Amino acid sequence: MESKYFVNSSVNILIVDDRIEDMVLLIKNLKKYQYKISLATDVYLALKYVLASPPDLIVFNINISNINHSQLDYIIKQIQKSQNIPVIFIGNLDNFNTSNLKTGNFNTIEDLTIAKPFKVAELIVTIENQLKLKFIQAEINNLNFSLVEKIQKPNCELVAKIDSDGWGNKFPYHKRSFHQSQWRQEELLPTPLYDALTKLPNRSLLLQKLQKELDTAYKNPDYQFAILCFDSDNFKVINYSLGYNIGDALLKALPSRFQSSLPKDSFIARLGGDEFVIVLSNLNSLENAIAVTQNIQQALIAPFNIKQQEIVLNFSIGIVLGNREYNQPEQLLRSADLAIYQAKTSGKRQYQVYNKQMHQLAVERLQLEVDLRKALKNQEFVLYYQPIICLKTASLAGFESLIRWQHPQLGMISPDKFIPIAEETGLIIPLGIWILQEACRQLKIWHQQYNSTLSLTININVAVQQFADDNLMNIIDQTLAENNLPAHCLKLEITESAIMQNSTVANLILQQFKERNIKICIDDFGTGYSSLSYLHQFPVDNLKIDRSFVSRIDPTSKPHKIIDAIANLAHHLDMTVTAEGIETAAQLQYVANLGCEYGQGYYFSPPLNAQQIEARNLLSPQKHHYLKSHNSTPVTRVGSAIA
Numbered sequence: 001m002e003s004k005y006f007v008n009s010s011v012n013i014l015i016v017d018d019r020i021e022d023m024v025l026l027i028k029n030l031k032k033y034q035y036k037i038s039l040a041t042d043v044y045l046a047l048k049y050v051l052a053s054p055p056d057l058i059v060f061n062i063n064i065s066n067i068n069h070s071q072l073d074y075i076i077k078q079i080q081k082s083q084n085i086p087v088i089f090i091g092n093l094d095n096f097n098t099s100n101l102k103t104g105n106f107n108t109i110e111d112l113t114i115a116k117p118f119k120v121a122e123l124i125v126t127i128e129n130q131l132k133l134k135f136i137q138a139e140i141n142n143l144n145f146s147l148v149e150k151i152q153k154p155n156c157e158l159v160a161k162i163d164s165d166g167w168g169n170k171f172p173y174h175k176r177s178f179h180q181s182q183w184r185q186e187e188l189l190p191t192p193l194y195d196a197l198t199k200l201p202n203r204s205l206l207l208q209k210l211q212k213e214l215d216t217a218y219k220n221p222d223y224q225f226a227i228l229c230f231d232s233d234n235f236k237v238i239n240y241s242l243g244y245n246i247g248d249a250l251l252k253a254l255p256s257r258f259q260s261s262l263p264k265d266s267f268i269a270r271l272g273g274d275e276f277v278i279v280l281s282n283l284n285s286l287e288n289a290i291a292v293t294q295n296i297q298q299a300l301i302a303p304f305n306i307k308q309q310e311i312v313l314n315f316s317i318g319i320v321l322g323n324r325e326y327n328q329p330e331q332l333l334r335s336a337d338l339a340i341y342q343a344k345t346s347g348k349r350q351y352q353v354y355n356k357q358m359h360q361l362a363v364e365r366l367q368l369e370v371d372l373r374k375a376l377k378n379q380e381f382v383l384y385y386q387p388i389i390c391l392k393t394a395s396l397a398g399f400e401s402l403i404r405w406q407h408p409q410l411g412m413i414s415p416d417k418f419i420p421i422a423e424e425t426g427l428i429i430p431l432g433i434w435i436l437q438e439a440c441r442q443l444k445i446w447h448q449q450y451n452s453t454l455s456l457t458i459n460i461n462v463a464v465q466q467f468a469d470d471n472l473m474n475i476i477d478q479t480l481a482e483n484n485l486p487a488h489c490l491k492l493e494i495t496e497s498a499i500m501q502n503s504t505v506a507n508l509i510l511q512q513f514k515e516r517n518i519k520i521c522i523d524d525f526g527t528g529y530s531s532l533s534y535l536h537q538f539p540v541d542n543l544k545i546d547r548s549f550v551s552r553i554d555p556t557s558k559p560h561k562i563i564d565a566i567a568n569l570a571h572h573l574d575m576t577v578t579a580e581g582i583e584t585a586a587q588l589q590y591v592a593n594l595g596c597e598y599g600q601g602y603y604f605s606p607p608l609n610a611q612q613i614e615a616r617n618l619l620s621p622q623k624h625h626y627l628k629s630h631n632s633t634p635v636t637r638v639g640s641a642i643a
Helices: 020-032 043-052 069-082 120-165 172-187 203-219 235-242 244-259 286-301 329-345 356-378 415-425 428-449 472-482 496-500 503-515 561-572 585-593 610-615 625-631
Strands: 012-016 036-040 057-061 087-090 225-232 267-272 275-280 304-306 309-311 315-322 351-353 381-390 395-407 411-413 457-462 490-495 519-525 542-545 576-579
Touching: 012 020, 012 043, 012 329, 020 036, 020 120, 036 043, 036 356, 043 057, 043 069, 043 415, 057 120, 087 120, 203 225, 203 267, 203 275, 203 315, 203 329, 225 286, 225 329, 235 244, 235 309, 244 267, 244 275, 244 286, 244 304, 244 309, 275 286, 286 315, 286 351, 315 329, 329 351, 329 356, 356 395, 356 415, 356 428, 381 428, 381 457, 381 610, 395 415, 395 428, 411 415, 415 428, 428 457, 428 472, 457 519, 472 503, 490 496, 496 503, 496 519, 503 519, 542 561, 561 576, 561 585
Parallel strands: 012 036, 012 057, 057 087, 315 351, 395 457, 457 490, 490 519, 519 542, 542 576
Antiparallel strands: 225 275, 225 315, 267 275, 304 309, 381 395, 395 411
16 A cells, blocks of 8 residues: 555554554554554653654554553643654543543544554554645645745855954944844744754754755765764753753753864754754765764763853763665664664763664564563562571571563573663562562561571562652552561662662651661662762661672782771661672672671572572571582572562
């Protein structure tokens, strides 16, 4: 079904649904018409995709899990705000008040809602009609863009002539009047093409610029251009901590910093929020684009002075080389978004050049998210437990619970791979509840089997999203009551980042834990905020020294100032210390001499499931765990905390 307005194979349709069966049906039918398909199983993940690289059209399951009217209204408004993307709804509207909801190229949401079970032919016709309307709107925008060029180009050339000849200094009034004339023309344009805050071209004008570059590349096979996409790593923190006025002033100051490092005739636009895109035309090679990127990085190192505040802004950068392989501007932005994602995983202030493998990784990541949702329903997760040893008595003090995913096809998947996805999609909330309930259930069994002669504790990691969940306290109380466990058996491991995001609220929550006699551990201390000045304000019981510090201890027993400082600080504040990642006798000896109360690591035992722990008789009070690792078979690591 090729249209004179567009080619199906270049159209990308985003399906937003969390029902696997519906997804399969939609994909199967849409692929018959050669549409490209993207998937999102969560409405907020879909919004992130839309903001990063807008699809041409969205097919949205109105009955997706955990969505209410206000959320639906918010999502639609955000889609409209970023780009006028047609949205076709599938499902039942009975539970929604739709009188005020409007989206796409129609009046109300009912106009483009297809009830289930839907007819494929009806869906395809609706899709094509909406794409035709989108094409016509694009043609209108192109006419506006041509008008802008015709209006602005003569004035810009004349102003440049005045500047080059030095007339501007002699006749400042004439120069000012040209600028005023240009400003008035921009103000009178029928379609907004410039960002109101920074005065840079906005997304609409950027897409038109990219289309012109693609048209040139199509006519000339040797023509190359590049886009550099900048996405801030820390702008949200600046907004939250210093206020939105400071944030806006910072955004207004950015263009001049960018332009100071750009070649002549470069095009710079604000994509939205803290995202900026630079287009480098007629490029000789990829190396030139990288060189420009590095120059901009160097220019951004110096702090900005905003209202007597010195601010350092970090950016992750995605570089895409434009050529005839791309059919649409949105495809370029989508590739740039994938490159930015890879840059962010590499650390701050990094850039990555897009390659096709990144797309495959993104597809695998999305498939992993779909499988993760199924795994919760199919009970594919299992808890492993790593012993925590009392270093003074060489006896078992408790366990840290560590989640593992036994995928039916891929086998054991490392938490390092699926926990970030769970945190990003909000799945960490139900996953964290399952961990809490399963760990407490197992601890109850061990207490019953050993007649409570062991005062075992269980450490459970609490993610940032869980810590901010209003229902966390109720769930903990209920779980302890159901398993008849005393609260002191539960130790919650919380990162510094979770506490410091909102220290006032965090302190109130921690006080509630303290009142219940639930123990609090600061996990991976020294790798986050390391807020030594704030630490004494919180009712913390234990500091866990991160394994990255313990691993540096060698047989020479040289002083390790960071470990010494953490241990001394904790003891000064009446906290106990747990050294993580102990793997050698030298490391054990060092932390024991330092007075660390607890130790954890492969020297004692790798993480084991409940059956392995019982089979190895680790729960016996007489077991001497210092000798454990010498009698066991080495086990390969499978990941880390919640992991």
